[in-house]
Amino acid sequence: MSQISGEGDPRADASSSSTLIVKLKNQGHTAYQQDVYGDSIVVERHFSIAGTSGFKLKSTSGRVISTKKADLEEICDYFALQIDNPMNVLTQDMSRQFLNSSSPRDKYKFFVKGVQLEQLDLDYALLAEIIDNIENKLQVKMDDINILKSRAEKAKRRLAMSDKQNSLRDRVRGLGRQMAWAQVEQQEQILESYNREFSEADAEIAKAEAGARAADQKFEAADLAFERATEATKIVNERLIPIQEEEDRTKELFEKAKAYGGNLLASSKCSRLTSQNLTKSFCSLNSEKFETTSKSQMLVSSK
Numbered sequence: 001m002s003q004i005s006g007e008g009d010p011r012a013d014a015s016s017s018s019t020l021i022v023k024l025k026n027q028g029h030t031a032y033q034q035d036v037y038g039d040s041i042v043v044e045r046h047f048s049i050a051g052t053s054g055f056k057l058k059s060t061s062g063r064v065i066s067t068k069k070a071d072l073e074e075i076c077d078y079f080a081l082q083i084d085n086p087m088n089v090l091t092q093d094m095s096r097q098f099l100n101s102s103s104p105r106d107k108y109k110f111f112v113k114g115v116q117l118e119q120l121d122l123d124y125a126l127l128a129e130i131i132d133n134i135e136n137k138l139q140v141k142m143d144d145i146n147i148l149k150s151r152a153e154k155a156k157r158r159l160a161m162s163d164k165q166n167s168l169r170d171r172v173r174g175l176g177r178q179m180a181w182a183q184v185e186q187q188e189q190i191l192e193s194y195n196r197e198f199s200e201a202d203a204e205i206a207k208a209e210a211g212a213r214a215a216d217q218k219f220e221a222a223d224l225a226f227e228r229a230t231e232a233t234k235i236v237n238e239r240l241i242p243i244q245e246e247e248d249r250t251k252e253l254f255e256k257a258k259a260y261g262g263n264l265l266a267s268s269k270c271s272r273l274t275s276q277n278l279t280k281s282f283c284s285l286n287s288e289k290f291e292t293t294s295k296s297q298m299l300v301s302s303k
Helices: 069-079 092-100 104-114 117-260 265-302
Strands: 002-007 017-025 040-048 053-058 064-066
Touching: 040 069, 053 069, 064 069, 104 117
Parallel strands: none
Antiparallel strands: 002 017, 017 040, 040 053, 053 064
16 A cells, blocks of 8 residues: 655746655565564655655655665665556656546557566566577577587596596505504514524523532632642741751761761660651651642642
């Protein structure tokens, strides 16, 4: 529903401007931006005697929402308002011409324009032209489609070859991983054999070290015995010196007694007894010295 009113007709009261107000109902589920305009949309157009004009779109409360013609055209498209349709709006000049000098031909043109057959014919002509252009383009595109199909077949063959190569690459990668793990296993076996050899070598080293410690203990014992034997030999030699001196003196006395010849029997017996005692002591000392030397040689040999 709309309301149209005119204010300040310049021809009636010689005013310099006038205003045309149209009020559109904006209710129900088909309302246009009801939260902005409210229950009605007020369209104002201002005319001036100088020929200028302007639009105002207002809400129900009178607040100006927009002054753009594009917004008005959007509202007309939304409500399907045909402003140029003479069946809806007939200007004063057109109504005078229609009433005074209309012929059957003019009435038919008026009818064709009013029911939009003229616009429909123009739309059909435009669509026919568009269809012709599309068919021409379609023929060109069909040739392109054949070329693209050929390219697609080549691409599919290449894709198949690529997939085959990818499968071969995957197989090569798998074999490479298996070879790597095989090498790892081989190196682990070699490492294990080296570890066994190292363990055996460590055992032999420990055994050799134990034998060396035992030999060292024996050497120390033999060295100690050798030192003791050397000391005993020294002691025997020290004890042997005065006996040797005594034997030398006894021999000297014996030689003197023998030179005089036939001395007293008592003196001879005495000398003989002294010589026998000295000889026994000397033999005893020589025996001890021989035993000590033998022990020393045995200890040296055992080292």
